[in-house]
Amino acid sequence: MSSATAGGIRTQTETRPKKAPCDHSLMPPCQVACPLHMDIREYVDLTAQGRIMEALQVIRDGNPFPSICAHVCTHPCEDACRRGQVDAPIAIRAVKRFAVEFGGDRMIRPEAETSHEQKVAVVGSGPAGLACAYYLRKLGYPVTIFEAHSELGGMLRVGIPQYRLPREVLDTEIHRLTSMGVEIRTNARVVSIDLLLEMGYRAVFLTIGAHQGLKMGIEGEDSPGVIDGATFLREVNLGLKPSLGEKVAVVGGGNVAIDAARTAVRLGVKQVKVLYRRSRAEMPANEEEVSQAEEEGIAMVFLAAPTRVRRRDGHLEVTCIRMELGEPDAGGRRQPVPVPGSEFQERLDALITAIGQAPQAPGSFGVRLGRGSTIQVDPVTMTTNRAGVFAGGDAVTGPATVVEALAAGRRAATRISDYLQHRYPLPEKEALDSLAGDLRPETVEAIRKIGRFEWETAPAEARAQDFAPIDLVYDWQAAISEARRCLRCGMGAEILAQDRCATCLTCLRVCPYHVPQLDQAGSVQIPVDQCQACGVCVVECPARAIVLRKPHDRRHIDRELDHIVQTAVQSNTKPLVIGFCCQYGLFGTGSLAGLWRKAAGGISIVPVLCTARVEADHMLRAFEAGAEGVFIAGCGVQCARENTDFWVQQRIAKVRRTLAQLQLEPERLQFFTTTAGGNGDMGQRLEAFAERIGTLYLASVLIQEVQK
Amino acid sequence: MIVAEQKKLDEILRMVAPYERVLILGCGTCVTVCGAGGEHEVSYLHNALKVAQRKSGNGTHALSEYTLKRQCDPEFLDMLAGRVEDVDAVLSLACGIGVQAVSERFRQLPVLPGVNTSFMGMPKEWGIWDERCAACGDCRLAETGGICPITRCTKGILNGPCAGTKSGKCEASREMDCAWVQIYQRLEGLRQLDSMRRYYPPRNFRVIPRPRRIVAKSTAGGNDGQVAA
Ligand SMILES: Cc1cc2nc3c(=O)[nH]c(=O)nc-3n(C[C@H](O)[C@H](O)[C@H](O)COP(=O)(O)OP(=O)(O)OC[C@H]3O[C@@H](n4cnc5c(N)ncnc54)[C@H](O)[C@@H]3O)c2cc1C
Ligand code: SF4
Ligand code: SF4
Ligand code: SF4
Numbered sequence: 001m002s003s004a005t006a007g008g009i010r011t012q013t014e015t016r017p018k019k020a021p022c023d024h025s026l027m028p029p030c031q032v033a034c035p036l037h038m039d040i041r042e043y044v045d046l047t048a049q050g051r052i053m054e055a056l057q058v059i060r061d062g063n064p065f066p067s068i069c070a071h072v073c074t075h076p077c078e079d080a081c082r083r084g085q086v087d088a089p090i091a092i093r094a095v096k097r098f099a100v101e102f103g104g105d106r107m108i109r110p111e112a113e114t115s116h117e118q119k120v121a122v123v124g125s126g127p128a129g130l131a132c133a134y135y136l137r138k139l140g141y142p143v144t145i146f147e148a149h150s151e152l153g154g155m156l157r158v159g160i161p162q163y164r165l166p167r168e169v170l171d172t173e174i175h176r177l178t179s180m181g182v183e184i185r186t187n188a189r190v191v192s193i194d195l196l197l198e199m200g201y202r203a204v205f206l207t208i209g210a211h212q213g214l215k216m217g218i219e220g221e222d223s224p225g226v227i228d229g230a231t232f233l234r235e236v237n238l239g240l241k242p243s244l245g246e247k248v249a250v251v252g253g254g255n256v257a258i259d260a261a262r263t264a265v266r267l268g269v270k271q272v273k274v275l276y277r278r279s280r281a282e283m284p285a286n287e288e289e290v291s292q293a294e295e296e297g298i299a300m301v302f303l304a305a306p307t308r309v310r311r312r313d314g315h316l317e318v319t320c321i322r323m324e325l326g327e328p329d330a331g332g333r334r335q336p337v338p339v340p341g342s343e344f345q346e347r348l349d350a351l352i353t354a355i356g357q358a359p360q361a362p363g364s365f366g367v368r369l370g371r372g373s374t375i376q377v378d379p380v381t382m383t384t385n386r387a388g389v390f391a392g393g394d395a396v397t398g399p400a401t402v403v404e405a406l407a408a409g410r411r412a413a414t415r416i417s418d419y420l421q422h423r424y425p426l427p428e429k430e431a432l433d434s435l436a437g438d439l440r441p442e443t444v445e446a447i448r449k450i451g452r453f454e455w456e457t458a459p460a461e462a463r464a465q466d467f468a469p470i471d472l473v474y475d476w477q478a479a480i481s482e483a484r485r486c487l488r489c490g491m492g493a494e495i496l497a498q499d500r501c502a503t504c505l506t507c508l509r510v511c512p513y514h515v516p517q518l519d520q521a522g523s524v525q526i527p528v529d530q531c532q533a534c535g536v537c538v539v540e541c542p543a544r545a546i547v548l549r550k551p552h553d554r555r556h557i558d559r560e561l562d563h564i565v566q567t568a569v570q571s572n573t574k575p576l577v578i579g580f581c582c583q584y585g586l587f588g589t590g591s592l593a594g595l596w597r598k599a600a601g602g603i604s605i606v607p608v609l610c611t612a613r614v615e616a617d618h619m620l621r622a623f624e625a626g627a628e629g630v631f632i633a634g635c636g637v638q639c640a641r642e643n644t645d646f647w648v649q650q651r652i653a654k655v656r657r658t659l660a661q662l663q664l665e666p667e668r669l670q671f672f673t674t675t676a677g678g679n680g681d682m683g684q685r686l687e688a689f690a691e692r693i694g695t696l697y698l699a700s701v702l703i704q705e706v707q708k
Numbered sequence: 709m710i711v712a713e714q715k716k717l718d719e720i721l722r723m724v725a726p727y728e729r730v731l732i733l734g735c736g737t738c739v740t741v742c743g744a745g746g747e748h749e750v751s752y753l754h755n756a757l758k759v760a761q762r763k764s765g766n767g768t769h770a771l772s773e774y775t776l777k778r779q780c781d782p783e784f785l786d787m788l789a790g791r792v793e794d795v796d797a798v799l800s801l802a803c804g805i806g807v808q809a810v811s812e813r814f815r816q817l818p819v820l821p822g823v824n825t826s827f828m829g830m831p832k833e834w835g836i837w838d839e840r841c842a843a844c845g846d847c848r849l850a851e852t853g854g855i856c857p858i859t860r861c862t863k864g865i866l867n868g869p870c871a872g873t874k875s876g877k878c879e880a881s882r883e884m885d886c887a888w889v890q891i892y893q894r895l896e897g898l899r900q901l902d903s904m905r906r907y908y909p910p911r912n913f914r915v916i917p918r919p920r921r922i923v924a925k926s927t928a929g930g931n932d933g934q935v936a937a
Contacts, residue, residue, distance in 0.1 A: 500736075500747075502736055502737065502740040502741050502746065503741075504740060504741035504742075504743075504746075506743070506834065509831075509833065509834040510834055541748065542740045542741070542743045542746035542747070542748045542749065543736060543740050543746050543747055543748070544746075544747045544748055544751075616752060617751055617752055617755055620752065620755040620756055620758075620759055621755055623759045623762075624755055624758045624759045624762055626762070650835075658717060658756050658759075661716055661717035661718055662717060662756070662759060662760050662763055663763075664759075664763065
C-alpha cells in the first residue's frame, strides 16, 4: 500500500490531514479538539461561500458517517472554538448538519475493491466497529461484522433515542457500509475469539461497547420497578413499550439519564424527575439538552441521591438524602457529601438508574481487563494481550462518545493493516503544527461581534408527544451567516522573509486587529495566534513581504483574473466589464448570487474571498486586459471583518487618480456594497453601471472611427 | 528618512516615450517605507504603463521590473549587471541619490527619475508624511526644544515668532501650526525659556559649499604607527 490514498480517503500511518507543500497554516483549535481531526475550518469556509457540495466532500473525507455526527456529536470542537472568546463559538455541528442534509446521499461513492486476502472480524457494530469496517474495506480487506443484536449500530441504535438520531439517518449510513461489501452477521454474539481465528480471520477488532449498567449499591436496588437506563433505552429502541406508570425518577446527571427521562416523557409518563447528587454546574450532560428536558416538563432535583428502595402496594418507596458539595477530588470535581438527617421520601412507580455503564467482555475472550472492566490495549498499536486481537471504543475507554469511537475505529483499521502487512506501526504524525494561545484582549476588542445564528427547535409541547426529530436545521441564509463568523484561525498572514521587510511599520498601522508587533530586536512579527487572515497588510505592505499562510490564498485573485481574462478574450466580449466580487455571504450564494447571471451580458466576475484582498494592481490589470469598466462588490456593513470598505475605497481612489491621468473616466471604476437591510438596489445600480460603460464604449468606438 | 512622491503618469509617459525597452527599478529602503518606489509601487506603475499603452494603442514598450534593496550603494548595483544589458533606459523609483548612483554605474544608460524626492521627514499616520529636517549642516535643535524652525516655520526664521503668528497658527496657512509657538511651549515645559531670549545671527544657506562631503576615514600614517588627526 502506498502512503497516498485508497479510494479517496486518507489512509496509512497518519490519520491527520496531509500538509500541502508550502502550507504554513497551523491546525486550528477546533480541529485539534476533534477526535477525527476534521478539517472544520475548511468546510466552514466553503459553506460560508455557499460551496456546500465541496464542503460536504471535505466533511466526508474526514468522517465516515457524517450525518450521524451531525445529529449527535458532543462537538468538542465547539468547546475549543476560539470564537467563543469573542462572543459564542461557531455552531460547527449545525453547519455540518446543514451541509449533510443539503447534500444528502449525492456524494456517496461506496465502492471498494478487495486487494488483500486476509479476512478481518469486527466484533460489535457500534460506531467504532462500523468505522473500522469502513476503513478496512477502503484499504481492501474482506471484513465481517458480528453483532449480538438483530440490527447494526450499537448505542446508535439501542442507546440514543430516535428523536435525537432518526433511524433513517442511521440506516442510510449503514447502507453505505453494506454496499461496500462488508459481510454482516447479526444476532451473532461472539463468545470465543479462538473460534473466529479458526474460521480463518487473521485479525479481530473488539468493539463491544460498555452496556452493563452500574449498580448504585443500595438496599432494594433489584426490586421490580427499578431498571437501569441503558436497558430501558434499549427496550424502547427495540420497539418494546415498557410500562412505567405515572411517576418516574431517573438517577444520574449524564446524557443517558437525560435521554431516559425524556424518553419516559414521550412514553406518556406524567411526572418525570431527575435526581442528581451534585449541582447543575457539575452535570456532565449537555447543557442544551438539560434545558430542553426542562422545557418538556422534567424536574431537575439537584444535590439528592436515593439511599434505599422498598416496594410496597405496587409502588416504590424511595428514600433519598440531600447532599452538599465537599472538597474537590483528584479530578477537581467537588465530591457530594450526604447531609445528616436530611432524608426524604419519594413515592414512585418506577426508578431508572443511569449512573454509568461498564464494558462486559466475556472471560472466554481471554483478553486482559483493566480499571472498570475495560479491555486493556497498547495505546499506539491498539493491540490487546492476544496476538492479532485489537480493541477500541467504549470497550476500552469506558462510556465515551460517538466521535471518539469513530476515531478509534479509524485508527484501528490502520493498525490492523500495519499488523497484517508486517509493518512497524509508526506513531501518529501531526501534519500541521497546532495553534495554541488565546486571543489577546485588544484583538478580541477589535473583532466585530456577531452572535450565533440560532436554528429553530420544535416547541416543547409538540416534541414531548412522540419520537419525531426535534432539531430543525438551519436554512440556507442562516447556515451561511453562521459559517462566516469563523475566525479562520491559524491561516493568517506571515512575513515571507524578514529580509524583504523594510520595517516600514505599515502593517502595524493598517491591521484592523493590532496584530503585527515589533519585537525587542526591532523586527516585525505577525503572531499567528492573533491574525484574522483579513489580508489587509498583505495588500498594503510596500515591500510585498507578507503572504497568507495557505498556498491557495496566495495567488487566488491573480489566477481567477487570468482565467476570466482568457475566457473574455476567447469569446470576444465587448464591452467587457470585470467585477471583483466577494464570495462570502449573500454574494456567493444568497439573493445576490443570481444578480450577475441576470446582469447585462459582458459582465465577468472574478470571485474573491473578501474584497479587502483586492489590490489596486488587480483593478489596473483588469483595465489592462481590456475591461471598459471595473467594479468591486462587497458586503458593506454585513462584512464579518473590520475596515474592509475603507481599504477598498483607498485603493479605488488611487486607481481612479491613475485613470484620470490617463484620460480615462474615473467613473469606469465603481464600488458596490450591500446595505444594512440586504442588497438594496444593487441590481439596478449594477445595471445602470453596465449601461453607462456601454455608452462610454460606444463613444470611444465612434471617436476612433472619426479619427480614422 | 527620505520621503518621495511618485511623479504624475503623464510626465513618466513623456520620459519613457523614446525608449523601447525600459526597466522599472524600485528601491527597498526609504522609498519603500514612504510608499513611493518599493516593490509594490514598481508593480503598480508597471501595470499603469501597460494600461496607458493599451489605451494609446501603440504599445511598443517592453517593460520589465526589479527592486534592489538599495540603489545608493555600488555593491547593490552590481546585482543589476545582467538585467540592464537589454534595456534602453532605466526608470528608477529611488530618490535622487539612487537615480544618480545608477546613472554613474551604468554610464551608457539613460536613467529616468520616476519619483520626486521631496524631503526628509516622518509619517504622521498611515498615508501622511511630514517634513522634519532641511539638512542645513548646523543643527540647532538643542536650543529650539527639538523642533526645527528651518523646516517647520514657513519662513525658516531663526528668531521667531514673526508678527504673522495668530492663535498658534501661521499667517501663511490657517491649517499650519506656527513652529515658533510650538518651540516656545516646548521650551516652557522644559524650563528652558531663556534660550528664546538669545539672538541667533542669521545664516546664509546659499554659501553652503556644495556638493558637501563628509570624510570619516583618516589618512593612515606609515609604519611608525602614527595616525593623522
Ligand atoms: C443513551 C445514550 C445516549 C448517548 N448519546 C450520545 C450522544 O449524544 N453523543 C455521543 O457522542 N455519544 C453518545 N452516547 C455514547 C455513544 O453512543 C457511545 O460512546 C458509542 O456508541 C460507543 O461506540 P462503540 O462502538 O464503542 O460501542 P457501542 O455503540 O456500544 O457498540 C457495541 C456493540 O457491540 C455489540 N456487542 C457487544 N458484545 C458483543 C459480542 N460478544 N458479540 C457481538 N456483538 C457484541 C453490542 O450489541 C453493540 O451493538 C450515548 C450513549 C447512550 C447509552
Ligand atoms: S473560529 Fe473557525 S477556525 Fe477558529 S476554532 Fe472556531 S471554527 Fe475553528
Ligand atoms: S508592511 Fe511589510 S515592509 Fe512594512 S514592516 Fe510590515 S512586513 Fe515589513
Ligand atoms: S492586517 Fe489582517 S492579515 Fe494582516 S496581521 Fe492584521 S489580521 Fe492578519
